[in-house]
Amino acid sequence: MKKSELIVGLGVIAVIAIMVAVYFNIENKKQKNKIAELEDDKLKLILESLNRNPDLSEEVRHQIEKLIEQFSSIDSKISNELVQALQLLQIGQTENAIEDLVKIIEHLLTKHYKTDSNCAKWLKEQKKKFDLHNLLSFCKTENKITDIEFQFFIAIKTIRNKEDHTLDLKLDSYLNASGIITAIGGIFKISSIVYPTKTQKLEIAN
Numbered sequence: 001m002k003k004s005e006l007i008v009g010l011g012v013i014a015v016i017a018i019m020v021a022v023y024f025n026i027e028n029k030k031q032k033n034k035i036a037e038l039e040d041d042k043l044k045l046i047l048e049s050l051n052r053n054p055d056l057s058e059e060v061r062h063q064i065e066k067l068i069e070q071f072s073s074i075d076s077k078i079s080n081e082l083v084q085a086l087q088l089l090q091i092g093q094t095e096n097a098i099e100d101l102v103k104i105i106e107h108l109l110t111k112h113y114k115t116d117s118n119c120a121k122w123l124k125e126q127k128k129k130f131d132l133h134n135l136l137s138f139c140k141t142e143n144k145i146t147d148i149e150f151q152f153f154i155a156i157k158t159i160r161n162k163e164d165h166t167l168d169l170k171l172d173s174y175l176n177a178s179g180i181i182t183a184i185g186g187i188f189k190i191s192s193i194v195y196p197t198k199t200q201k202l203e204i205a206n
Helices: 003-052 058-071 076-090 094-113 117-126 132-141 147-165 173-194
Strands: none
Touching: 058 076, 058 173, 076 094, 094 132, 094 147, 094 173, 117 132, 132 147, 147 173
8 A cells, every 4th residue: 555545544534533523422412412401391390380389289299209219218217208298298388398308408418428527627617517508518619519509509498497487487489389399409419419329310200
């Protein structure tokens, strides 16, 4: 084979290799976008369902029942708390249900960070207490949750605190809807951090 032919051949191979790499990169991005769109669609479905019935929607009940089933073999405390949250939703006590769901997020973060030396060191340096707000803050510093997720989780923590200290707290229906969605999403997200192997199949149910 002539030197010029060899150069041309190698050039063709290089071009093909680049084209294949670009193709797989595009397909990978399409797949990720498709998954993100499916997750957004499911959350939109929950929100629409809640807007039709602020007290309890079939979709929310379905999500919580699925979580109860999945957590029964992972953490019975969470499963029991989810049962209680579902019962509260069924009798129209949405604010109390949000409070219980936030308690689950706090339980998960406590379990994750209670023996974490980096967390203990950060809390000491920042002169902060070992509580939900600061655990969420540290989780954000580790880039395990985004700043936007942090803000949403702080919002439902505020609902939890108000429910603790306010008699017969009643929120507008859109706040209850947002709170339930955020709390359920928060449980999925934090669970994937705390139980990375056990919750690989833990996802918003179809």
